[in-house]
Amino acid sequence: MKWYELSERATLEMTKTEKDTGLTEQDVAARQKEHGLNELDEGEKQSALLLFLEQFKDFMVLVLLAATLISGLLGEYIDAIAIIAIVIINGCLGFYQERRAEKSLHALKELSAPQVMAMRGGEWTKVTSKELVLGDIVKFTSGDRIGADLRIIEAKSLEIEESALTGESLPVAKTTIALKGDDIPLGDQENMAFMGTLVTRGSGIGVVVGTGMNTAMGQIANLLQSAETMITPLQRKLEQLGKILIVVALLLTLLVVVVGVIQGHDLYTMFLAGVSLAVAAIPEGLPAIVTVALSLGVQRMIKQRSIVRKLPAVETLGCASVICSDKTGTMTQNKMTVTHLWAGGTTWTVSGTGYEPKGEFYMEDKKVQPANIKPLQQLLLFGLLCNQTQLIRKEDEYVIDGDPTEAALLVAAMKSGLDDTSAKTQFKLVQEFPFDSTRKMMSVVVEDSYNRRYIITKGAPDVLLLNSKEILWGNKKQALTGTATTEVKSAIDGLASQALRTIAIAFRELAPNEQVRNEQDAERNLTLLGLQGMIDPPRPEVKQAVKECNQAGIKTVMITGDHVITAKAIASQLGILKPGGKVLDGSSLSKMTTEELEEVVDDVYVYARVSPEHKLKIVKALQARGHIVAMTGDGVNDAPAIKAADIGIAMGITGTDVAKEASSLVLLDDNFATIKSAIKEGRNIYENIRKFIRYLLASNVGEILVMLFAMLLALPLPLVPIQILWVNLVTDGLPAMALGLDQPEENVMKRKPRHPKEGVFARGLGWKVISRGFLIGVVTLAAFMIVYDDTPANLEYAQTIAFATLVMAQLIHVFDCRSEKSIFDRNPFENLYLVGAVISSILLMLVVIYYPPLQPIFHTMSIAPREWLIILGLASVPTFLLAGSLLTRKKS
Numbered sequence: 095m096k097w098y099e100l101s102e103r104a105t106l107e108m109t110k111t112e113k114d115t116g117l118t119e120q121d122v123a124a125r126q127k128e129h130g131l132n133e134l135d136e137g138e139k140q141s142a143l144l145l146f147l148e149q150f151k152d153f154m155v156l157v158l159l160a161a162t163l164i165s166g167l168l169g170e171y172i173d174a175i176a177i178i179a180i181v182i183i184n185g186c187l188g189f190y191q192e193r194r195a196e197k198s199l200h201a202l203k204e205l206s207a208p209q210v211m212a213m214r215g216g217e218w219t220k221v222t223s224k225e226l227v228l229g230d231i232v233k234f235t236s237g238d239r240i241g242a243d244l245r246i247i248e249a250k251s252l253e254i255e256e257s258a259l260t261g262e263s264l265p266v267a268k269t270t271i272a273l274k275g276d277d278i279p280l281g282d283q284e285n286m287a288f289m290g291t292l293v294t295r296g297s298g299i300g301v302v303v304g305t306g307m308n309t310a311m312g313q314i315a316n317l318l319q320s321a322e323t324m325i326t327p328l329q330r331k332l333e334q335l336g337k338i339l340i341v342v343a344l345l346l347t348l349l350v351v352v353v354g355v356i357q358g359h360d361l362y363t364m365f366l367a368g369v370s371l372a373v374a375a376i377p378e379g380l381p382a383i384v385t386v387a388l389s390l391g392v393q394r395m396i397k398q399r400s401i402v403r404k405l406p407a408v409e410t411l412g413c414a415s416v417i418c419s420d421k422t423g424t425m426t427q428n429k430m431t432v433t434h435l436w437a438g439g440t441t442w443t444v445s446g447t448g449y450e451p452k453g454e455f456y457m458e459d460k461k462v463q464p465a466n467i468k469p470l471q472q473l474l475l476f477g478l479l480c481n482q483t484q485l486i487r488k489e490d491e492y493v494i495d496g497d498p499t500e501a502a503l504l505v506a507a508m509k510s511g512l513d514d515t516s517a518k519t520q521f522k523l524v525q526e527f528p529f530d531s532t533r534k535m536m537s538v539v540v541e542d543s544y545n546r547r548y549i550i551t552k553g554a555p556d557v558l559l560l561n562s563k564e565i566l567w568g569n570k571k572q573a574l575t576g577t578a579t580t581e582v583k584s585a586i587d588g589l590a591s592q593a594l595r596t597i598a599i600a601f602r603e604l605a606p607n608e609q610v611r612n613e614q615d616a617e618r619n620l621t622l623l624g625l626q627g628m629i630d631p632p633r634p635e636v637k638q639a640v641k642e643c644n645q646a647g648i649k650t651v652m653i654t655g656d657h658v659i660t661a662k663a664i665a666s667q668l669g670i671l672k673p674g675g676k677v678l679d680g681s682s683l684s685k686m687t688t689e690e691l692e693e694v695v696d697d698v699y700v701y702a703r704v705s706p707e708h709k710l711k712i713v714k715a716l717q718a719r720g721h722i723v724a725m726t727g728d729g730v731n732d733a734p735a736i737k738a739a740d741i742g743i744a745m746g747i748t749g750t751d752v753a754k755e756a757s758s759l760v761l762l763d764d765n766f767a768t769i770k771s772a773i774k775e776g777r778n779i780y781e782n783i784r785k786f787i788r789y790l791l792a793s794n795v796g797e798i799l800v801m802l803f804a805m806l807l808a809l810p811l812p813l814v815p816i817q818i819l820w821v822n823l824v825t826d827g828l829p830a831m832a833l834g835l836d837q838p839e840e841n842v843m844k845r846k847p848r849h850p851k852e853g854v855f856a857r858g859l860g861w862k863v864i865s866r867g868f869l870i871g872v873v874t875l876a877a878f879m880i881v882y883d884d885t886p887a888n889l890e891y892a893q894t895i896a897f898a899t900l901v902m903a904q905l906i907h908v909f910d911c912r913s914e915k916s917i918f919d920r921n922p923f924e925n926l927y928l929v930g931a932v933i934s935s936i937l938l939m940l941v942v943i944y945y946p947p948l949q950p951i952f953h954t955m956s957i958a959p960r961e962w963l964i965i966l967g968l969a970s971v972p973t974f975l976l977a978g979s980l981l982t983r984k985k986s
């Protein structure tokens with residue numbers, strides 16, 4: 095089908111849809127049923143069975159299974175079945191963990207799936223692009239990614255970048271006119287927008303003419319984006335560490351076996367014990383638990399309104415030392431209300447709050463009627479005309495469709511009695527040059543009933559001042575020089591110093607035949623009308639968040655397109671601007687080299703009147719000073735800086751698809767305070783991972799050492815293989831997972847950011863692992879030796895005591911792992927998952943020891959009550975001996 099040949103009407107007829115009302119929900123459901131969802135086919139998924147079998151591909155597990163098989167053939171049925179059962183349960187656990195990690199990653203992908211605006215039943219509705227069907231009317235604007243193949247039926251300065259499809263990186267200007275031609279290549283189909291391409295400028299409306307695999311994108315299968323599966327730096331370090339640990343564990347196990355054989359143990363027993371020990375001591379589950387901890391942390395972050403798009407960001411968040419944040423909407427509410435107006439030397443104020451168009455105008459406390467004051471009336475009218483935003487009444491509330499700054503101008507005009515529709519009928523819109531944050535202006539061409547055409551421009555006052563030649567003072571035009579300029583400048587500063595966002599409005603009547611081809615043609619030789627100043631209250635929670643970041647050693651920097659004085663006023667209110675802190679404006683920034691910026695960057699707290707392009711320079715300078723930078727953004731031009739930052743943050747509500755795609759974190763509520771929560775969670779996740787690494791490795795060290803010491807002392811095996819495997823499954827597994835869910839220590843946001851190069855064993859973790867592991871091994875062996883009296887009859891009893899001591903020593907030690915300082919620093923009942931995991935482990939241990947049918951399987955015997963005193967006393971030693979010594983050290 096050559097959609098580009100069809101007229102707008104024919105396209106709408108062919109797709110059975112209406113431009114103004116779109117499809118109904120029933121149409122959509124029927125079409126989805128017929129054509130399926132608007133998705134590209136993904137590659138084959140790994141089957142569940144394969145994933146399950148993968149759990150057993152580990153070399154040592156295979157050796158263990160082979161050894162078990164041999165012992166089964168030799169008649170040791172019970173042992174063989176029990177070991178296989180444990181290996182299978184372990185595999186199931188691993189399978190469950192990996193599935194869970196995979197599912198939550200998938201859910202994340204769904205959450206950050208692109209959304210589009212579609213006309214459904216006469217209303218613009220936000221839907222995910224997956225839900226689009228043939229005939230949907232879709233609107234899009236600069237920064238959006240096109241969700242399906244569209245025939246464009248409305249285009250305003252529309253340009254689309256189609257490199258994903260055509261390889262051409264220059265954006266193509268788009269129109270709505272039907273094209274003639276047989277085989278027009280994709281790149282020349284100027285009235286079409288294709289799935290996956292990017293709107294770089296302007297806005298438009300289109301009819302969906304192709305979805306899913308029926309799109310141009312669907313036809314080039316090799317371009318299908320595969321989901322990025324990225325591993326985090328810590329996961330990479332653990333992978334390397336894992337390899338080292340495997341070798342160490344194998345060598346030590348070998349040592350145990352060799353010493354055991356030399357001391358006279360029989361080879362077969364030692365072999366099975368050795369393999370079990372190796373399976374237990376090799377932390378094969380570590381990567382999976384890390385993934386689960388990361389993804390559970392990511393789930394918690396979603397609850398706190400941020401979505402992690404790239405997993406490594408979770409770790410990097412904990413290292414962030416600077417947050418560069420936009421002001422409008424992120425630190426402030428982006429609910430603008432005009433409160434002050436200035437024209438020709440007079441200032442008026444307006445009452446009223448929010449978007450409700452009710453309020454009075456005052457001049458120095460005296461109520462005035464704007465309809466009677468021509469300059470004021472004109473300022474308000476032109477603010478309404480140079481405006482793409484609509485005010486909608488929904489029940490008792492007013493909501494806006496568009497930009498809050500424009501909404502404020504619209505509402506102010508309506509407060510004076512002007513009506514949006516009748517004004518726009520009187521002044522017909524002819525052309526439009528949309529706002530962009532580099533130009534900091536927007537313009538329209540309107541035509542009145544006498545066919546007179548006017549340019550109306552609104553934008554940042556300092557920019558408009560440069561583009562204006564004259565000013566309307568009273569009813570007369572005056573050259574914009576000398577005192578007039580000084581007066582305007584002081585009016586701008588006056589409004590800005592009250593933290594008001596200021597917009598200037600200017601105009602020019604066009605000569606009858608004058609052509610306006612682009613914004614440069616339009617935005618020159620203007621006549622300045624006046625200024626409108628609007629409040630944008632700070633978000634109430636931001637001040638506290640800035641303070642907490644400060645305590646956490648993280649500097650907050652405000653980056654804004656707004657006026658220097660406005661930015662300064664708000665930064666001071668929020669506690670961002672420190673005494674002596676610098677404010678840098680866009681024009682000084684442009685003149686500086688990167689090196690010059692590096693010199694001062696540490697002292698700058700506010701960047702004002704900057705363009706999105708400056709953000710990249712700021713990120714680079716901060717990084718050159720060794721900072722780990724988090725940078726927010728929402729527009730197309732913000733994408734390079736977001737990408738270059740260590741943590742690129744995009745706005746979930748106002749952010750464009752391009753910004754979101756470049757980011758590693760998306761704020762669902764566009765709120766600065768959410769960045770702080772995400773950093774806190776990021777720090778906590780990393781600490782939790784450290785906690786279970788510490789727990790697991792200390793446990794493994796203990797398990798190996800108890801066997802090694804026993805062999806060196808020519809003792810019998812203190813633990814039988816099945817006991818070792820049981821410990822690996824129950825005592826190591828459950829509590830480690832619960833540690834991954836631990837709450838942060840109260841000082842988590844009172845420490846300096848972590849150094850990104852910090853190793854896994856930094857801050858004394860290595861010493862803690864070895865010392866606690868050593869003691870766990872020693873006390874387990876001590877318990878065994880106290881009870882063991884050299885008779886074979888008593889061996890199983892002594893082994894049961896050793897087993898119980900090992901389990902209890904680990905379960906006490908797990909609480910120590912919750913704190914970097916000391917076990918006494920934390921309330922053990924805070925983490926109920928952990929309490930639950932420990933209680934379950936203890937119960938399972940008691941079952942194995944006391945339940946007669948299980949005793950022969952686990953080679954256990956019922957322990958006499960008084961022996962528990964020895965077990966518990968010894969089991970407490972590894973944790974409390976060193977905790978005590980630390981405590982004394984701290985006190986002294």
Ligand code: ATP
Pocket residue numbers: 420421422423497499500529530531532534535536552553554555595596597653654655656657
């Ligand atoms: P931030 O970067 O913190 O979000 P910002 O929203 O003020 O700041 P921009 O949107 O780039 O940054 O706006 C820069 C300036 O352009 C504003 O200070 C204002 O004077 C002007 N401006 C903003 N929106 C419009 C608009 N819709 N039309 C005309 N001018 C605008």
